[in-house]
Amino acid sequence: AQSVSQHNHHVILSEAASLELGCNYSYGGTVNLFWYVQYPGQHLQLLLKYFSGDPLVKGIKGFEAEFIKSKFSFNLRKPSVQWSDTAEYFCASRSGGYNKLIFGAGTRLAVHP
Amino acid sequence: GAGVSQSPRYKVAKRGQDVALRCDPISGHVSLFWYQQALGQGPEFLTYFQNEAQLDKSGLPSDRFFAERPEGSVSTLKIQRTQQEDSAVYLCASSQTQDSNQPQHFGDGTRLSIL
Structure with a gap:
């Protein structure tokens, strides 16, 4: 069965620090990969997605992610975080032919001013 | 706004009761997920x-x-004879078409607590 694993459950950073959140997926076929963010009290929102092409994907709010097929990874990065990036981040995959999303357990990011 | 709407936001029920959770997807969206x-x-x-x-x-x-x-359009998720392990947030999402590359838009969820 497909699975998605996120390495860090809680991350605490100071403003302006760099961020990298790990994500690994298990499926060996064609995958669509996503990062979603959930700000406190809000619904899940799409940050970025990868379907094909350039493995470096740029999303909203300065986030980017790199798809590395050989490592089954899709890590999320941001060069300089802000207090407003405090949220929970979910990596998800969807395999070709199915529409359901398979989520990781999420990473709670707290950014201190 | 015209996002996915879920109701109720919070639901508390006693073990053994039946519950119904509602989802209003974005208008015209073909696909709906729970x-x-x-x-x-x-x-x-x-x-x-x-x-x-x-x-x-x-x-x-x-x-x-x-x-x-x-x-x-509207969808209902029903849980009969609820158990404590059913306590969770139930999320609804919709997407415009059945194409797998369409993003899913999520609602705020219904937080269900079973006592």
Whole structure:
């Protein structure tokens, strides 16, 4: 069965620090990969997605992610975080032919001013 | 706004009671998904509708869970004879078409607590 694993459950950073959140997926076929963010009290929102092409994907709010097929990874990065990036981040995959999303357990990011 | 709307936002029920959770997808969206999110976990797929057709219900944890979308718009997730392990946030998402590259738009969820 497909699975998605996120390495860090809680991350605490100071403003302006760099961020990298790990994500690994298990499926060996064609995958669509996503990062979603959930700000406190809000619904899940799409940050970025990868379907094909350039493995470096740029999303909203300065986030980017790199798809590395050989490592089954899709890590999320941001060069300089802000207090407003405090949220929970979910990596998800969807395999070709199915529409359901398979989520990781999420990473709670707290950014201190 | 014109996002996915779920009601109620919070539901408390006693063990053994039946509950019904409602989802209003974005108008015109063909695909509708239900997910269950337990505390400290990511959302887990429950079921998928394309218009009124339930094409995938592989994630429903037991026959106590039932979902419908009779007119291809509003959907209801019903849980019969609720158990404590049913306590979770239930998320609804919709996407514009059945194409797998369409993003899913999520509602705020219904937080269900079973006493």
